Amino acid sequence: MAKRRRWTSDRLFWNLLLWPALIVIGGVFIYPLITTGYLSLTNYDLISPPHFVGLQNFVNMLSDEQVWNSLRVTLIFSAVSLGLEMLIGFGTALVLHDIGFGRNVVRTITTIPIMLTPVVIGAIWGMMANYDFGVFSYFTMLVGIGKIGWLTDPTLAMVLLIVSEVWQNTGFVILVLSAGLANLPVEMFEAAAIEGANFWQKLRYLTLPQLGPIFNVVLIFRVYELLRTFDRVLTLTNGGPGRSTTTITLYIYNIAFSGYEMGYSAAVSILLMVLTLVICGYSIWSVRGT
Protein backbone atom coordinates (compact mmCIF):
# COMPACT_ATOMS: atom_id res chain seq x y z
CA MET A 1 0.00 0.00 0.00
CA ALA A 2 2.83 2.35 0.85
CA LYS A 3 4.37 1.68 -2.54
CA ARG A 4 1.17 2.67 -4.30
CA ARG A 5 0.90 5.92 -2.44
CA ARG A 6 4.43 6.78 -3.37
CA TRP A 7 3.66 5.87 -6.93
CA THR A 8 1.28 8.64 -7.75
CA SER A 9 2.77 11.29 -5.54
CA ASP A 10 6.31 10.90 -6.77
CA ARG A 11 6.50 14.59 -7.43
CA LEU A 12 9.98 14.77 -8.82
CA PHE A 13 9.34 12.31 -11.58
CA TRP A 14 6.10 13.85 -12.76
CA ASN A 15 7.47 17.34 -12.69
CA LEU A 16 10.55 16.22 -14.58
CA LEU A 17 8.29 14.89 -17.29
CA LEU A 18 6.04 17.91 -17.43
CA TRP A 19 8.20 20.95 -17.03
CA PRO A 20 10.50 20.72 -20.07
CA ALA A 21 7.44 20.81 -22.29
CA LEU A 22 5.96 23.73 -20.36
CA ILE A 23 9.18 25.68 -20.56
CA VAL A 24 9.36 25.18 -24.31
CA ILE A 25 5.73 26.23 -24.72
CA GLY A 26 6.46 29.25 -22.60
CA GLY A 27 9.35 30.20 -24.83
CA VAL A 28 7.93 29.54 -28.28
CA PHE A 29 4.28 30.24 -27.73
CA ILE A 30 3.42 32.30 -24.69
CA TYR A 31 6.34 34.68 -24.95
CA PRO A 32 5.78 35.42 -28.66
CA LEU A 33 2.08 35.85 -28.00
CA ILE A 34 2.73 38.46 -25.35
CA THR A 35 5.32 40.09 -27.59
CA THR A 36 2.72 40.45 -30.33
CA GLY A 37 0.55 42.31 -27.88
CA TYR A 38 3.45 44.53 -26.98
CA LEU A 39 4.53 45.11 -30.59
CA SER A 40 1.04 46.11 -31.58
CA LEU A 41 1.45 49.12 -29.33
CA THR A 42 4.66 50.21 -31.03
CA ASN A 43 5.79 51.26 -34.48
CA TYR A 44 8.71 48.85 -34.66
CA ASP A 45 10.33 48.62 -38.08
CA LEU A 46 13.22 46.22 -37.36
CA ILE A 47 15.81 48.96 -37.63
CA SER A 48 15.34 51.46 -34.85
CA PRO A 49 14.27 50.34 -31.38
CA PRO A 50 10.52 50.00 -30.81
CA HIS A 51 8.76 53.22 -30.02
CA PHE A 52 5.59 53.16 -27.97
CA VAL A 53 2.61 54.62 -29.81
CA GLY A 54 -0.27 53.43 -27.70
CA LEU A 55 -3.41 52.45 -29.56
CA GLN A 56 -2.44 54.33 -32.73
CA ASN A 57 -2.11 51.14 -34.76
CA PHE A 58 -5.60 50.09 -33.84
CA VAL A 59 -7.00 53.49 -34.70
CA ASN A 60 -5.26 53.35 -38.07
CA MET A 61 -6.70 49.92 -38.64
CA LEU A 62 -10.22 51.27 -38.49
CA SER A 63 -9.61 53.68 -41.33
CA ASP A 64 -7.40 51.35 -43.38
CA GLU A 65 -9.38 50.40 -46.44
CA GLN A 66 -7.19 47.37 -47.03
CA VAL A 67 -8.04 45.94 -43.63
CA TRP A 68 -11.73 46.09 -44.44
CA ASN A 69 -11.10 44.71 -47.90
CA SER A 70 -9.12 41.75 -46.64
CA LEU A 71 -11.70 41.11 -43.92
CA ARG A 72 -14.44 41.10 -46.53
CA VAL A 73 -12.43 38.81 -48.82
CA THR A 74 -11.67 36.41 -45.97
CA LEU A 75 -15.24 36.30 -44.72
CA ILE A 76 -16.80 35.82 -48.14
CA PHE A 77 -14.24 33.17 -49.04
CA SER A 78 -14.72 31.37 -45.73
CA ALA A 79 -18.50 31.52 -45.74
CA VAL A 80 -18.94 30.30 -49.30
CA SER A 81 -16.29 27.61 -48.97
CA LEU A 82 -17.72 26.43 -45.69
CA GLY A 83 -21.23 26.30 -47.05
CA LEU A 84 -20.18 24.31 -50.09
CA GLU A 85 -17.97 21.96 -48.11
CA MET A 86 -20.72 21.22 -45.59
CA LEU A 87 -23.43 20.75 -48.23
CA ILE A 88 -21.41 18.64 -50.63
CA GLY A 89 -19.69 16.86 -47.78
CA PHE A 90 -22.89 15.94 -46.00
CA GLY A 91 -24.64 14.98 -49.22
CA THR A 92 -21.78 12.74 -50.23
CA ALA A 93 -21.63 11.23 -46.75
CA LEU A 94 -25.33 10.42 -46.99
CA VAL A 95 -24.85 8.77 -50.37
CA LEU A 96 -21.89 6.83 -49.00
CA HIS A 97 -23.96 5.73 -46.06
CA ASP A 98 -26.62 4.42 -48.36
CA ILE A 99 -24.51 2.27 -50.63
CA GLY A 100 -23.01 -0.98 -49.51
CA PHE A 101 -20.08 -1.52 -51.78
CA GLY A 102 -17.15 0.82 -52.43
CA ARG A 103 -17.44 2.93 -49.31
CA ASN A 104 -13.82 2.61 -48.27
CA VAL A 105 -12.48 3.24 -51.73
CA VAL A 106 -14.39 6.49 -52.03
CA ARG A 107 -13.40 7.57 -48.55
CA THR A 108 -9.72 6.92 -49.25
CA ILE A 109 -9.81 8.78 -52.54
CA THR A 110 -11.58 11.81 -51.17
CA THR A 111 -9.23 12.11 -48.23
CA ILE A 112 -6.08 12.22 -50.34
CA PRO A 113 -6.40 15.92 -51.28
CA ILE A 114 -6.74 16.94 -47.62
CA MET A 115 -3.15 16.32 -46.68
CA LEU A 116 -1.54 17.87 -49.75
CA THR A 117 0.71 20.88 -49.43
CA PRO A 118 -1.45 23.98 -49.93
CA VAL A 119 1.36 26.01 -51.53
CA VAL A 120 1.77 23.34 -54.19
CA ILE A 121 -1.99 22.99 -54.68
CA GLY A 122 -2.34 26.71 -55.26
CA ALA A 123 0.43 26.61 -57.88
CA ILE A 124 -1.10 23.64 -59.65
CA TRP A 125 -4.57 25.12 -59.81
CA GLY A 126 -3.00 28.31 -61.08
CA MET A 127 -1.34 26.41 -63.91
CA MET A 128 -4.48 24.46 -64.73
CA ALA A 129 -6.39 27.72 -64.94
CA ASN A 130 -3.85 29.42 -67.15
CA TYR A 131 -5.59 31.20 -69.97
CA ASP A 132 -3.42 30.01 -72.81
CA PHE A 133 -2.12 26.65 -71.77
CA GLY A 134 -4.19 25.50 -68.85
CA VAL A 135 -6.23 22.33 -69.05
CA PHE A 136 -9.29 24.21 -67.80
CA SER A 137 -9.24 26.24 -71.00
CA TYR A 138 -9.33 22.98 -72.89
CA PHE A 139 -12.39 21.84 -70.98
CA THR A 140 -14.26 25.09 -71.38
CA MET A 141 -13.50 25.13 -75.08
CA LEU A 142 -14.86 21.60 -75.30
CA VAL A 143 -18.21 22.67 -73.93
CA GLY A 144 -18.25 25.68 -76.17
CA ILE A 145 -17.65 28.47 -73.65
CA GLY A 146 -14.22 29.30 -74.98
CA LYS A 147 -11.23 30.24 -72.90
CA ILE A 148 -11.83 31.89 -69.55
CA GLY A 149 -9.43 34.32 -67.90
CA TRP A 150 -9.77 32.94 -64.40
CA LEU A 151 -6.90 34.85 -62.93
CA THR A 152 -7.53 38.19 -64.54
CA ASP A 153 -11.09 38.68 -63.35
CA PRO A 154 -11.67 39.48 -59.66
CA THR A 155 -14.84 37.43 -59.32
CA LEU A 156 -13.52 34.46 -61.26
CA ALA A 157 -10.30 34.49 -59.29
CA MET A 158 -12.33 34.23 -56.10
CA VAL A 159 -14.38 31.43 -57.63
CA LEU A 160 -11.19 29.60 -58.57
CA LEU A 161 -9.83 30.06 -55.08
CA ILE A 162 -13.03 28.73 -53.53
CA VAL A 163 -13.15 25.77 -55.89
CA SER A 164 -9.56 24.81 -55.11
CA GLU A 165 -10.33 25.05 -51.41
CA VAL A 166 -13.55 23.05 -51.60
CA TRP A 167 -11.81 20.48 -53.81
CA GLN A 168 -9.17 19.98 -51.19
CA ASN A 169 -11.08 19.91 -47.93
CA THR A 170 -14.56 18.53 -48.60
CA GLY A 171 -13.02 15.13 -47.97
CA PHE A 172 -12.57 16.06 -44.32
CA VAL A 173 -16.27 16.78 -43.93
CA ILE A 174 -17.11 13.54 -45.69
CA LEU A 175 -14.75 11.57 -43.49
CA VAL A 176 -16.04 12.85 -40.17
CA LEU A 177 -19.73 12.95 -41.09
CA SER A 178 -19.76 9.48 -42.59
CA ALA A 179 -18.13 8.18 -39.42
CA GLY A 180 -20.85 9.93 -37.49
CA LEU A 181 -23.56 8.48 -39.70
CA ALA A 182 -22.11 5.00 -39.25
CA ASN A 183 -22.44 5.35 -35.50
CA LEU A 184 -26.10 6.23 -35.49
CA PRO A 185 -28.33 3.61 -33.88
CA VAL A 186 -29.99 1.56 -36.57
CA GLU A 187 -33.04 0.65 -34.50
CA MET A 188 -34.15 4.26 -34.46
CA PHE A 189 -34.34 4.37 -38.22
CA GLU A 190 -36.02 1.00 -38.47
CA ALA A 191 -38.69 2.12 -36.03
CA ALA A 192 -39.20 5.28 -38.05
CA ALA A 193 -39.48 3.31 -41.26
CA ILE A 194 -42.16 1.13 -39.70
CA GLU A 195 -44.03 4.26 -38.67
CA GLY A 196 -43.94 5.32 -42.30
CA ALA A 197 -41.40 8.13 -42.19
CA ASN A 198 -39.95 9.14 -45.54
CA PHE A 199 -36.38 10.17 -46.30
CA TRP A 200 -36.76 13.86 -45.53
CA GLN A 201 -38.59 13.24 -42.27
CA LYS A 202 -35.93 10.84 -41.11
CA LEU A 203 -33.29 13.33 -42.06
CA ARG A 204 -34.88 16.21 -40.27
CA TYR A 205 -36.05 14.60 -37.06
CA LEU A 206 -33.53 11.82 -36.55
CA THR A 207 -30.29 12.29 -38.45
CA LEU A 208 -29.67 15.99 -38.03
CA PRO A 209 -30.36 16.26 -34.31
CA GLN A 210 -28.15 13.24 -33.62
CA LEU A 211 -25.34 14.57 -35.77
CA GLY A 212 -25.55 18.06 -34.29
CA PRO A 213 -22.43 17.88 -32.07
CA ILE A 214 -20.37 16.30 -34.84
CA PHE A 215 -21.47 18.98 -37.28
CA ASN A 216 -20.27 21.52 -34.77
CA VAL A 217 -16.87 19.93 -34.43
CA VAL A 218 -16.42 19.84 -38.20
CA LEU A 219 -17.52 23.44 -38.42
CA ILE A 220 -15.05 24.63 -35.81
CA PHE A 221 -12.13 22.92 -37.50
CA ARG A 222 -13.04 24.18 -40.93
CA VAL A 223 -13.71 27.75 -39.82
CA TYR A 224 -10.39 27.94 -38.02
CA GLU A 225 -8.52 26.79 -41.12
CA LEU A 226 -10.52 28.90 -43.54
CA LEU A 227 -10.01 32.13 -41.64
CA ARG A 228 -6.25 31.77 -41.82
CA THR A 229 -6.03 30.87 -45.52
CA PHE A 230 -2.72 32.04 -46.87
CA ASP A 231 -0.52 29.50 -48.65
CA ARG A 232 -2.84 28.67 -51.49
CA VAL A 233 -3.72 32.30 -52.13
CA LEU A 234 -0.09 33.26 -52.48
CA THR A 235 0.69 30.79 -55.25
CA LEU A 236 -2.70 30.85 -56.93
CA THR A 237 -3.45 34.54 -57.25
CA ASN A 238 -1.02 36.38 -54.97
CA GLY A 239 -4.02 38.30 -53.68
CA GLY A 240 -4.96 39.46 -57.11
CA PRO A 241 -6.08 40.62 -59.48
CA GLY A 242 -5.57 43.83 -57.58
CA ARG A 243 -6.57 42.98 -54.04
CA SER A 244 -9.66 40.99 -54.83
CA THR A 245 -8.39 37.80 -53.22
CA THR A 246 -6.14 39.23 -50.53
CA THR A 247 -7.05 37.39 -47.38
CA ILE A 248 -6.28 38.92 -44.03
CA THR A 249 -3.29 36.68 -43.34
CA LEU A 250 -1.84 37.66 -46.69
CA TYR A 251 -2.27 41.31 -45.81
CA ILE A 252 -0.64 40.79 -42.40
CA TYR A 253 2.25 39.02 -44.12
CA ASN A 254 2.68 41.84 -46.62
CA ILE A 255 2.57 44.54 -43.97
CA ALA A 256 5.33 42.82 -42.04
CA PHE A 257 7.61 41.53 -44.76
CA SER A 258 7.06 43.97 -47.60
CA GLY A 259 6.37 47.09 -45.60
CA TYR A 260 8.35 46.15 -42.47
CA GLU A 261 5.71 47.73 -40.26
CA MET A 262 6.01 45.17 -37.49
CA GLY A 263 3.84 47.02 -35.05
CA TYR A 264 0.95 47.50 -37.42
CA SER A 265 1.23 43.91 -38.61
CA ALA A 266 1.02 42.72 -35.02
CA ALA A 267 -2.08 44.83 -34.49
CA VAL A 268 -3.88 43.42 -37.51
CA SER A 269 -2.89 39.90 -36.53
CA ILE A 270 -4.51 40.52 -33.14
CA LEU A 271 -7.64 41.47 -35.02
CA LEU A 272 -7.52 38.11 -36.80
CA MET A 273 -6.91 36.31 -33.54
CA VAL A 274 -9.88 37.97 -31.87
CA LEU A 275 -12.07 37.22 -34.87
CA THR A 276 -11.05 33.56 -34.83
CA LEU A 277 -11.51 33.23 -31.09
CA VAL A 278 -14.93 34.84 -31.22
CA ILE A 279 -16.27 32.73 -34.08
CA CYS A 280 -14.74 29.43 -32.99
CA GLY A 281 -15.24 30.14 -29.33
CA TYR A 282 -18.92 30.71 -29.88
CA SER A 283 -19.24 27.38 -31.69
CA ILE A 284 -17.39 25.55 -28.94
CA TRP A 285 -19.48 27.19 -26.28
CA SER A 286 -22.69 26.16 -27.99
CA VAL A 287 -21.48 22.56 -28.14
CA ARG A 288 -20.80 22.55 -24.43
CA GLY A 289 -24.40 23.44 -23.90
CA THR A 290 -25.76 20.24 -25.40
Add this chain to the structure above:
Amino acid sequence: MNRMRWQKVLKRVLQYWYLIAFCAFSLFPIYWTFASSLKTPDETFAMPPKWVFVPTLHNYGVVFGLTIGPEVTGVTTEEAGGGSEFPRNLLNTVVIAAGSTIMSLVLGCGAAYSLTRGQVRGGRTVLAGTLLTRLIPPVVMLVPIYVLWRSLGLLDTHIGMMFAYLSFSLPFTIWMMYSFFLDIPAELEDAAAVDGCSHLQVLWNIVLPLSSPGLAATAVFLILGAWNDFLYSSVLTQTVARTVSPLILEFITDRTILWGRLYAAGATILIPVVVFTFLVQRYMGIGLTGGALKG
Protein backbone atom coordinates in the same frame (compact mmCIF):
# COMPACT_ATOMS: atom_id res chain seq x y z
CA MET B 1 -43.53 -3.75 -57.69
CA ASN B 2 -41.81 -3.25 -61.01
CA ARG B 3 -41.88 0.49 -60.73
CA MET B 4 -40.37 0.50 -57.21
CA ARG B 5 -37.60 -1.79 -58.36
CA TRP B 6 -36.78 0.48 -61.30
CA GLN B 7 -36.67 3.44 -58.97
CA LYS B 8 -34.26 1.66 -56.68
CA VAL B 9 -32.00 0.68 -59.54
CA LEU B 10 -32.07 4.19 -60.95
CA LYS B 11 -31.21 5.62 -57.56
CA ARG B 12 -28.26 3.28 -57.21
CA VAL B 13 -27.02 4.08 -60.66
CA LEU B 14 -27.21 7.82 -60.01
CA GLN B 15 -25.48 7.43 -56.67
CA TYR B 16 -22.60 5.50 -58.15
CA TRP B 17 -22.28 7.90 -61.07
CA TYR B 18 -22.10 10.78 -58.64
CA LEU B 19 -19.46 9.05 -56.53
CA ILE B 20 -17.39 8.12 -59.55
CA ALA B 21 -17.54 11.70 -60.83
CA PHE B 22 -16.62 13.04 -57.42
CA CYS B 23 -13.66 10.68 -57.13
CA ALA B 24 -12.47 11.58 -60.62
CA PHE B 25 -12.74 15.23 -59.69
CA SER B 26 -10.73 14.62 -56.52
CA LEU B 27 -8.01 12.75 -58.32
CA PHE B 28 -7.71 14.78 -61.49
CA PRO B 29 -5.43 17.61 -60.33
CA ILE B 30 -3.12 15.08 -58.70
CA TYR B 31 -3.01 12.99 -61.84
CA TRP B 32 -2.46 16.13 -63.87
CA THR B 33 0.52 17.14 -61.76
CA PHE B 34 2.23 13.80 -62.10
CA ALA B 35 1.45 13.44 -65.77
CA SER B 36 2.61 16.95 -66.60
CA SER B 37 5.82 16.44 -64.70
CA LEU B 38 6.70 13.66 -67.12
CA LYS B 39 6.13 15.71 -70.26
CA THR B 40 8.63 17.42 -72.49
CA PRO B 41 8.41 21.20 -72.81
CA ASP B 42 6.54 20.97 -76.11
CA GLU B 43 4.03 18.52 -74.74
CA THR B 44 3.45 20.65 -71.65
CA PHE B 45 2.15 23.51 -73.75
CA ALA B 46 0.30 21.46 -76.28
CA MET B 47 -3.20 22.71 -76.69
CA PRO B 48 -5.36 20.61 -76.80
CA PRO B 49 -3.44 18.78 -74.07
CA LYS B 50 -1.73 15.55 -74.85
CA TRP B 51 -3.28 12.69 -72.93
CA VAL B 52 -1.02 10.02 -74.33
CA PHE B 53 2.69 10.61 -74.49
CA VAL B 54 6.03 9.05 -73.76
CA PRO B 55 7.06 9.90 -70.20
CA THR B 56 10.43 11.48 -69.60
CA LEU B 57 12.24 12.44 -66.45
CA HIS B 58 13.58 15.63 -67.98
CA ASN B 59 11.80 17.99 -65.58
CA TYR B 60 12.97 16.02 -62.59
CA GLY B 61 16.49 16.25 -63.92
CA VAL B 62 16.21 20.01 -64.19
CA VAL B 63 14.68 20.48 -60.78
CA PHE B 64 17.25 18.24 -59.11
CA GLY B 65 20.03 20.06 -60.85
CA LEU B 66 21.14 17.00 -62.75
CA THR B 67 20.30 18.15 -66.23
CA ILE B 68 20.90 21.22 -68.24
CA GLY B 69 18.25 21.47 -70.80
CA PRO B 70 15.48 23.44 -72.39
CA GLU B 71 13.22 24.88 -69.75
CA VAL B 72 9.75 26.07 -70.44
CA THR B 73 8.75 29.35 -68.94
CA GLY B 74 5.39 29.91 -70.57
CA VAL B 75 6.74 32.81 -72.53
CA THR B 76 9.88 31.40 -73.99
CA THR B 77 11.82 28.23 -73.86
CA GLU B 78 15.09 29.02 -72.18
CA GLU B 79 18.18 27.08 -71.51
CA ALA B 80 18.19 26.34 -67.81
CA GLY B 81 21.40 26.78 -65.93
CA GLY B 82 22.72 23.77 -64.12
CA GLY B 83 22.32 23.35 -60.41
CA SER B 84 19.31 23.79 -58.28
CA GLU B 85 18.59 24.39 -54.61
CA PHE B 86 15.78 21.89 -54.68
CA PRO B 87 17.72 18.80 -53.55
CA ARG B 88 19.17 20.62 -50.56
CA ASN B 89 15.85 22.18 -49.68
CA LEU B 90 14.23 18.77 -49.86
CA LEU B 91 16.81 17.38 -47.48
CA ASN B 92 16.25 20.34 -45.15
CA THR B 93 12.53 19.68 -45.18
CA VAL B 94 13.05 16.04 -44.26
CA VAL B 95 15.51 16.84 -41.49
CA ILE B 96 13.44 19.62 -39.99
CA ALA B 97 10.19 17.65 -40.17
CA ALA B 98 11.78 14.61 -38.57
CA GLY B 99 13.62 16.60 -35.93
CA SER B 100 10.68 18.68 -34.82
CA THR B 101 8.43 15.62 -34.75
CA ILE B 102 10.82 13.72 -32.52
CA MET B 103 11.26 16.66 -30.17
CA SER B 104 7.55 17.18 -30.03
CA LEU B 105 6.82 13.54 -29.29
CA VAL B 106 9.46 13.25 -26.58
CA LEU B 107 8.45 16.42 -24.77
CA GLY B 108 4.75 15.98 -25.44
CA CYS B 109 4.43 12.38 -24.33
CA GLY B 110 6.22 13.15 -21.11
CA ALA B 111 3.94 16.08 -20.40
CA ALA B 112 0.81 14.19 -21.40
CA TYR B 113 1.67 11.20 -19.26
CA SER B 114 2.30 13.34 -16.21
CA LEU B 115 -1.04 15.05 -16.78
CA THR B 116 -2.93 11.77 -16.87
CA ARG B 117 -1.38 10.02 -13.88
CA GLY B 118 0.64 12.52 -11.99
CA GLN B 119 -2.00 14.61 -10.22
CA VAL B 120 0.04 17.67 -10.91
CA ARG B 121 -1.27 20.92 -9.59
CA GLY B 122 -2.65 23.11 -12.33
CA GLY B 123 -2.91 20.16 -14.66
CA ARG B 124 -6.37 21.15 -15.78
CA THR B 125 -5.15 24.62 -16.60
CA VAL B 126 -2.40 23.21 -18.76
CA LEU B 127 -4.87 21.08 -20.65
CA ALA B 128 -7.26 23.95 -21.16
CA GLY B 129 -4.29 25.97 -22.34
CA THR B 130 -3.30 23.41 -24.95
CA LEU B 131 -6.82 23.47 -26.28
CA LEU B 132 -6.76 27.24 -26.45
CA THR B 133 -3.53 27.25 -28.47
CA ARG B 134 -5.34 25.45 -31.24
CA LEU B 135 -7.54 28.47 -31.75
CA ILE B 136 -4.74 30.94 -32.34
CA PRO B 137 -3.67 31.49 -35.97
CA PRO B 138 0.07 30.92 -36.41
CA VAL B 139 0.54 34.25 -38.15
CA VAL B 140 -0.02 35.94 -34.80
CA MET B 141 3.29 34.54 -33.53
CA LEU B 142 5.17 35.13 -36.74
CA VAL B 143 6.68 38.56 -36.17
CA PRO B 144 7.77 38.01 -32.54
CA ILE B 145 9.34 34.68 -33.39
CA TYR B 146 11.16 36.30 -36.30
CA VAL B 147 12.43 39.12 -34.10
CA LEU B 148 13.36 36.75 -31.30
CA TRP B 149 15.06 34.28 -33.60
CA ARG B 150 17.00 37.10 -35.16
CA SER B 151 18.42 38.22 -31.84
CA LEU B 152 19.14 34.62 -30.82
CA GLY B 153 20.89 33.82 -34.08
CA LEU B 154 18.35 31.12 -34.84
CA LEU B 155 17.32 32.47 -38.23
CA ASP B 156 18.06 30.17 -41.13
CA THR B 157 19.05 27.28 -38.89
CA HIS B 158 17.60 23.80 -38.73
CA ILE B 159 17.30 23.85 -34.98
CA GLY B 160 15.59 27.22 -35.17
CA MET B 161 12.94 25.84 -37.50
CA MET B 162 12.39 22.81 -35.30
CA PHE B 163 11.79 25.02 -32.28
CA ALA B 164 9.50 27.29 -34.27
CA TYR B 165 7.32 24.36 -35.22
CA LEU B 166 7.16 23.29 -31.58
CA SER B 167 5.00 26.28 -30.82
CA PHE B 168 2.06 24.48 -32.36
CA SER B 169 3.12 20.88 -32.53
CA LEU B 170 3.84 20.56 -28.83
CA PRO B 171 0.38 21.58 -27.53
CA PHE B 172 -1.15 19.39 -30.23
CA THR B 173 0.96 16.42 -29.15
CA ILE B 174 0.11 16.91 -25.50
CA TRP B 175 -3.59 17.07 -26.28
CA MET B 176 -3.56 14.02 -28.53
CA MET B 177 -1.40 11.81 -26.34
CA TYR B 178 -3.33 12.84 -23.25
CA SER B 179 -6.52 11.34 -24.65
CA PHE B 180 -4.68 8.23 -25.83
CA PHE B 181 -3.02 7.71 -22.48
CA LEU B 182 -6.36 8.09 -20.75
CA ASP B 183 -7.58 5.06 -22.65
CA ILE B 184 -5.00 2.83 -21.04
CA PRO B 185 -6.43 1.27 -17.89
CA ALA B 186 -4.64 2.43 -14.78
CA GLU B 187 -4.83 -1.08 -13.39
CA LEU B 188 -2.21 -2.22 -15.86
CA GLU B 189 0.21 0.37 -14.63
CA ASP B 190 -0.63 -0.33 -11.01
CA ALA B 191 -0.01 -4.01 -11.58
CA ALA B 192 3.36 -3.23 -13.05
CA ALA B 193 4.18 -0.96 -10.14
CA VAL B 194 3.30 -3.69 -7.69
CA ASP B 195 5.62 -5.97 -9.62
CA GLY B 196 8.40 -3.51 -8.94
CA CYS B 197 8.61 -1.48 -12.12
CA SER B 198 9.86 2.07 -11.89
CA HIS B 199 7.88 4.89 -13.43
CA LEU B 200 10.12 4.99 -16.43
CA GLN B 201 9.79 1.27 -16.99
CA VAL B 202 6.03 1.51 -16.89
CA LEU B 203 6.03 4.35 -19.38
CA TRP B 204 8.48 2.72 -21.72
CA ASN B 205 7.37 -0.91 -21.56
CA ILE B 206 3.63 -0.62 -21.08
CA VAL B 207 2.08 2.75 -21.77
CA LEU B 208 3.93 3.67 -24.94
CA PRO B 209 3.57 0.32 -26.69
CA LEU B 210 -0.13 0.23 -25.87
CA SER B 211 -0.68 3.70 -27.25
CA SER B 212 1.41 3.15 -30.36
CA PRO B 213 -1.55 3.67 -32.74
CA GLY B 214 -2.07 7.05 -31.16
CA LEU B 215 1.65 7.77 -31.33
CA ALA B 216 1.70 6.84 -34.99
CA ALA B 217 -1.31 9.01 -35.78
CA THR B 218 0.17 11.97 -33.92
CA ALA B 219 3.55 11.49 -35.59
CA VAL B 220 1.99 11.48 -39.03
CA PHE B 221 0.16 14.71 -38.42
CA LEU B 222 3.24 16.34 -36.95
CA ILE B 223 5.38 15.33 -39.92
CA LEU B 224 2.78 16.51 -42.39
CA GLY B 225 2.34 19.77 -40.52
CA ALA B 226 6.05 20.50 -40.83
CA TRP B 227 6.24 19.19 -44.39
CA ASN B 228 3.37 21.35 -45.60
CA ASP B 229 4.31 24.52 -43.78
CA PHE B 230 5.02 27.63 -45.77
CA LEU B 231 4.47 30.64 -43.54
CA TYR B 232 7.18 29.98 -41.00
CA SER B 233 9.73 28.53 -43.37
CA SER B 234 9.47 31.41 -45.81
CA VAL B 235 10.09 33.96 -43.07
CA LEU B 236 12.52 32.15 -40.81
CA THR B 237 14.87 30.67 -43.40
CA GLN B 238 16.94 32.07 -46.21
CA THR B 239 19.42 29.71 -47.82
CA VAL B 240 21.02 27.32 -45.38
CA ALA B 241 17.91 25.83 -43.82
CA ARG B 242 15.48 26.67 -46.61
CA THR B 243 12.68 24.17 -47.11
CA VAL B 244 10.91 23.34 -50.35
CA SER B 245 7.76 25.38 -49.82
CA PRO B 246 9.31 28.83 -50.31
CA LEU B 247 11.18 27.47 -53.31
CA ILE B 248 7.88 26.61 -54.98
CA LEU B 249 6.88 30.23 -54.67
CA GLU B 250 10.10 31.30 -56.33
CA PHE B 251 9.19 29.31 -59.41
CA ILE B 252 6.31 31.72 -59.97
CA THR B 253 7.39 35.24 -60.67
CA ASP B 254 5.62 38.10 -62.34
CA ARG B 255 7.38 37.48 -65.59
CA THR B 256 7.53 33.77 -65.92
CA ILE B 257 6.29 30.51 -64.53
CA LEU B 258 8.78 27.70 -64.51
CA TRP B 259 6.25 25.07 -65.49
CA GLY B 260 8.55 22.09 -65.73
CA ARG B 261 10.18 22.70 -62.38
CA LEU B 262 6.86 23.45 -60.74
CA TYR B 263 5.28 20.21 -61.85
CA ALA B 264 8.31 18.10 -61.01
CA ALA B 265 8.97 19.79 -57.67
CA GLY B 266 5.29 19.75 -56.85
CA ALA B 267 5.03 16.07 -57.66
CA THR B 268 8.10 15.31 -55.56
CA ILE B 269 6.64 17.19 -52.61
CA LEU B 270 3.26 15.50 -52.96
CA ILE B 271 4.48 11.92 -53.32
CA PRO B 272 5.35 11.38 -49.64
CA VAL B 273 2.07 12.97 -48.62
CA VAL B 274 0.03 10.65 -50.81
CA VAL B 275 1.97 7.66 -49.51
CA PHE B 276 1.44 8.78 -45.93
CA THR B 277 -2.27 9.20 -46.51
CA PHE B 278 -2.54 5.59 -47.59
CA LEU B 279 -0.50 4.36 -44.67
CA VAL B 280 -2.56 6.09 -42.05
CA GLN B 281 -6.03 5.57 -43.39
CA ARG B 282 -7.22 4.16 -40.14
CA TYR B 283 -6.07 7.03 -38.00
CA MET B 284 -7.42 9.85 -40.09
CA GLY B 285 -10.57 10.43 -38.13
CA ILE B 286 -8.76 10.48 -34.82
CA GLY B 287 -5.97 12.71 -35.92
CA LEU B 288 -7.91 15.24 -37.91
CA THR B 289 -10.30 16.01 -35.10
CA GLY B 290 -7.64 15.60 -32.44
CA GLY B 291 -9.76 13.53 -30.16
CA ALA B 292 -12.31 16.30 -29.97
CA LEU B 293 -15.12 13.90 -30.72
CA LYS B 294 -14.41 11.96 -27.58
CA GLY B 295 -14.60 14.87 -25.21
